[in-house]
Amino acid sequence: MTRYEDDSLSLHTDLYQVNMVETYWRSGMHTRNAVFDLYFRELPFGNGFGVFAGLERVVNFLENFRMTEEDLAYLREAGYGEDFLSYLEELRFTGSVYAMKEGELVFGNEPLLKVEAPLGEAQLIETALLNMVNYQTLIATKAARIKQVTGGNGRAMDFGLRRAQELDAGLWGSRAAFVGGFEVTSNVRAGKVFGLPTAGTHAHSMVQACETEYEAFKMYAEHHTDCVFLVDTYDTLRSGVPNAIKVAEEMGENIRFKGVRLDSGDLAYLSKEARRMLDEAGFTDTQIIASGDLDEYTITNLKSQGAEIDTWGIGTKLITGYDQPALGAVYKLVAIEGDNARMRDTMKIGAKKSGNLEKMTTPGVKNVYRIINTENKRSEGDYVTLAGEEPNEQEELHMFHPVHTYISKKVRNFKAVNLHETIFKDGKLVYSLPSMADIQAYMQSNLPLLWEEYKRSLNPEEYPVDLSPKCWENKVQKMHEIQNEFSQ
Ligand SMILES: Nc1ncnc2c1ncn2[C@@H]1O[C@H](COP(=O)(O)OP(=O)(O)OP(=O)(O)O)[C@@H](O)[C@H]1O
Ligand SMILES: O=P(O)(O)OC[C@H]1O[C@H](OP(=O)(O)OP(=O)(O)O)[C@H](O)[C@@H]1O
Ligand SMILES: O=C(O)c1cccnc1
Numbered sequence: 001m002t003r004y005e006d007d008s009l010s011l012h013t014d015l016y017q018v019n020m021v022e023t024y025w026r027s028g029m030h031t032r033n034a035v036f037d038l039y040f041r042e043l044p045f046g047n048g049f050g051v052f053a054g055l056e057r058v059v060n061f062l063e064n065f066r067m068t069e070e071d072l073a074y075l076r077e078a079g080y081g082e083d084f085l086s087y088l089e090e091l092r093f094t095g096s097v098y099a100m101k102e103g104e105l106v107f108g109n110e111p112l113l114k115v116e117a118p119l120g121e122a123q124l125i126e127t128a129l130l131n132m133v134n135y136q137t138l139i140a141t142k143a144a145r146i147k148q149v150t151g152g153n154g155r156a157m158d159f160g161l162r163r164a165q166e167l168d169a170g171l172w173g174s175r176a177a178f179v180g181g182f183e184v185t186s187n188v189r190a191g192k193v194f195g196l197p198t199a200g201t202h203a204h205s206m207v208q209a210c211e212t213e214y215e216a217f218k219m220y221a222e223h224h225t226d227c228v229f230l231v232d233t234y235d236t237l238r239s240g241v242p243n244a245i246k247v248a249e250e251m252g253e254n255i256r257f258k259g260v261r262l263d264s265g266d267l268a269y270l271s272k273e274a275r276r277m278l279d280e281a282g283f284t285d286t287q288i289i290a291s292g293d294l295d296e297y298t299i300t301n302l303k304s305q306g307a308e309i310d311t312w313g314i315g316t317k318l319i320t321g322y323d324q325p326a327l328g329a330v331y332k333l334v335a336i337e338g339d340n341a342r343m344r345d346t347m348k349i350g351a352k353k354s355g356n357l358e359k360m361t362t363p364g365v366k367n368v369y370r371i372i373n374t375e376n377k378r379s380e381g382d383y384v385t386l387a388g389e390e391p392n393e394q395e396e397l398h399m400f401h402p403v404h405t406y407i408s409k410k411v412r413n414f415k416a417v418n419l420h421e422t423i424f425k426d427g428k429l430v431y432s433l434p435s436m437a438d439i440q441a442y443m444q445s446n447l448p449l450l451w452e453e454y455k456r457s458l459n460p461e462e463y464p465v466d467l468s469p470k471c472w473e474n475k476v477q478k479m480h481e482i483q484n485e486f487s488q
Helices: 015-027 055-063 069-077 082-090 119-124 126-150 166-179 188-194 204-209 213-223 236-254 267-280 296-304 436-449 469-487
Strands: 033-039 096-099 113-118 155-158 226-230 256-262 287-291 311-314 330-337 343-345 366-373 379-386 397-400 408-411 414-418 421-425 465-467
Touching: 015 082, 015 119, 033 119, 033 126, 055 096, 055 126, 055 421, 069 082, 113 119, 113 126, 119 126, 126 155, 126 166, 126 296, 126 311, 126 330, 155 166, 166 188, 166 436, 204 213, 204 226, 213 226, 213 236, 226 236, 236 256, 236 267, 256 267, 267 287, 267 296, 379 397, 379 469, 465 469
Parallel strands: 155 311, 226 256, 256 287, 287 311, 379 465
Antiparallel strands: 033 113, 033 330, 096 113, 096 421, 330 343, 366 379, 366 414, 397 408
16 A cells, blocks of 8 residues: 555655755755756677667656645655745746657667756656656667567567556557557557557467367357457467367358467477468468567567568567666766856766776767768767757768777768757647657658668668767866866
8 A cells, every 4th residue: 555645656756856855955056057967888688789668658757846835745754944945836847858759769878868957856756767868768679679670561560468568558658669660559558658559369268268169269259250269278270270260160250360379389480380281271462460479589580481470479578678778878977057146068988997998988968970971871970069050051070989989971962850859948848749659650761771791680780970189188178177177
């Protein structure tokens, strides 16, 4: 039982955030303008690209951000003073948010989302934003990775709900799977809440509940027009497929015999045999659905064995991000208003002995552009600039690796597309959330921008995410300033 009844998410944060905000407020720093970047460092699953998801929930969260009476009562109980609670009571999100569109193809070390807000607000929302974007982007990326191997004509179906890490992950995971390209979900609530296409077959329990498998299929067919029969409860080829065919023949035009589902055994062999049997019986349009611990590796392998599988049902390994359960996105302060009311770039160096530039944050208010080659229509890479830079006004771009700077190229004939949409401006929502179908279509329409080398599932090439010379120099200069301060 919960001790409080409301469904406020405003305390969906870590205690240290509240304590920092109290400190800022008591010192009068809470209203200073701050800029935070939200980004991950490394692509998950060894994939060559990521798929951004989580924005819709971030928007809902920020729009509804206010401390309820129960939030305040809890904080009062925890010992916070009435004066600070009065500040929290009035607190709303008044800042600006710039973010990638959901479904955007994304890469390491580029801001997926940028928050410009009074320090107190920007700090208090950090944990929730990371929580939402980390999980949803991880699952959307896993889904896209699986879709890359099922191919255009192999349907991917999300079966994950029962295996997800609790209710929220089940709901938002199904949505993320759709963002990443899954065609359909078994999750009825996700269908209701987000309008996702749903579909389903039946379980072994229905077959077990009847005296015989034939009786179970027949009973289902008598009450449903669209029928997919699960054929592996007893013996797939000797009992399951023949019973499915028998019922379909008996029911004739009264049903649409959509397919059979295989959930165990040698899926390559069984699918080929089932296909042969269905075709011989004249059911050439009937599909074969496979499930049972599938992921991109088993699917690739099954396809290489010539498996006759049309639809892939994927649960556990999709919804839990099984082989990499965390994306590791972070939220870092990159600029803050100083005593003189001017913005000051900030940087975190960290305790790395190696002086690894990669782990250091990139200071400054920045934009991210995708550099599209206007001749071959492919992306040359992403290009992170300082605010105010306008790459489209340049004749030629110098793109170089931000750590191994000798890896460089000059790009002409390009179009630089700003990847950040303005979502909130001074607390006001100025972005209309696209439909789920548009989000998925947007993701798919962007895939041709990437060379195949970035999209292969095994050992893809590293897609360039470069800093503009000004952004890079600013970073190096800031690093030297910090180092000099300590060597004096
Ligand atoms: N031809 C195949 N080649 C490679 N992997 C396969 C093939 N057929 C099935 N698999 C995969 O191998 C694993 C099969 O594991 P296992 O034999 O333990 O379970 P199962 O046959 O699905 O039966 P059960 O559901 O009773 O566990 C699953 O992950 C399945 O997706
Ligand atoms: O294997 P996953 O990728 O996680 O996909 C979800 C699994 O959930 C069901 O099995 P379960 O044993 O839970 O129920 P059942 O009795 O209907 O087979 C289904 O048959 C899949 O095998
Ligand atoms: O509809 C199905 O076949 C289904 C749904 C959830 C999990 N496993 C299978």
